[in-house]
Amino acid sequence: MLKTFLKLAAAGVVLVYGQAYAFHSGGVAECGGCHQMHDAASSSFLLIRADASSVCLSCHEHAGDTGPSSYHISTAATDLTPTAPPKQRTPGGDFAWLKRSYSDTGIGYNEPGDRHGHNIVAASSGYTADATNVTAPGGGAVLGSNLGCTSCHDQHSSIRRFDAAGTSWGRTGLPIAGSGSYDNSAPPLAGKTAVGTYRILRGGGVTGVSNDASVSGATFSSIFMAVAPSTYNRKEDVSETRVAYGLNTGAWCGTCHPNMHSGAGNYHPVDQAINGFSANYNAYVSSGIMTGTGATFTSLVPFNENTTDFTTLASHAKNGTVMAGPTANDQVSCMSCHRGHASGFSDMVRWQIENEFLTKADSLGNGFYCATDSPVSSGRCALGRTTVEVQAAYYDRPVSKLGIWQRSLCNKCHAKD
Secondary structure (H helix, E strand, O other): OHHHHHHHHHHHHHHHHOOOOOOOOOOOOOHHHOEOOOOOOOOHHHEOOOOHHHHHHHHHEOOOOOOOOOOOOEOOHHHOEOOEOOOOOOOOOOHHHHHOOEEEOOOOEEEOHHHHEOOOOEHHHOEOOOOOOOEOOOOOOOEHHHOOHHHHEOOOOOOEEOOOOOOOEEOOOOOEEEOOOEOOOOOOOOOOOEEEOHHHEOOOOEOOEOOEEOOOOOEEOOOOOEEEOOOOOOOOOOOOEOOEEOOOHHHHHOOOOOOOOOOOOOOOOOOEEOOOHHHHHHHOOEOOEOOOOOOOOOOOOOOEOOOOOHHHHHHHOOEOOOOOOOOOOOEEOHHHOEOOOEOOOHHHEOOOOOOOEOEEEOOOOOEEEOOOOOOOOOHHHHOOOOHHHHHHHOOOOOHHHOOOOOEOOOHHHHOOO
16 A cells, blocks of 8 residues: 555646656655655666666656657657657657567668667666677777666766856755756755756766766766756757757766777767867758758757856757857767667767768759658668658657758768768
């Protein structure tokens, strides 16, 4: 009886407040939402489900969603069918892409689902360890068998920010009054309150915040500085969803992927100034069309802004209204190419990287996505995907948003097409 009551109480917190951050509110949440105190048959740590990630998905996954839904980051297995791809459109991506595998026997191509993102272990939702990467790629020591939501997010987060400038942090000193994740989050009150870190992500490396070690074996020595719009799980067929990333987010990702940085192997540079590539980004509209005027931001290729000021970041974390591209001092980051959870493409990249074209066109110039059911043969570039799946992976953008005969979005910065 107590177990049922606690589950209903946990759900009620979200239903009453109706906000994505109501349950966590920037710090440690209601204990009874995740733990059952008097159930001898429960799992380790008295969790309400078999493992930590399953507990997270007891709220962040919901069967019966008809489309993107607030704080949900996983489409339930019962809502996935051959004609119904993952439904969530959060900036981090939908973990359910891990359950989508693709193949093309004609060219001997096989793409298992575990290539699409971080393979969290969440038994209650059918998520299992990565079958390919035993440890984190890029020199990481984290075991895939230990990877879960709490590897990156701290469910008991005590990290708090004391100022709008993003220069004063701690683990104690003032109470956490709310989330620091959104453009409409209330700022900390000087000397009275603090706010939580972005998405209660683990961190460290700043005065007052010791390095954060997760149960997966990773030790975080930086803070992930970012702000999201308050409405963020949404289709992008009409306008872009802009998360404003601050400086040096790549260093945070490097906690688990240490070699994937310039100077530590033959990898793409991150956390470095875009410099002259900013001109390409701002002019680039689509393949062969370089007539942009600087208002050409796309969430398919975001970037780090040259700031840690949360007032500035919050003013830029808007949907479709702040469209300025990068300056020369802004940075390329891991997030520029990858989603944090999973994507519809290999290696959790935001666009298809395994073929020459993203879109094609018929003899009259009518564009279409590369897919198995395209109006004109798409050949290799379909790689087993239907138009519905491809468009879902591009967050429901019409082909016109990308342009016809669109090549890799690496060209957003490099303009080699």
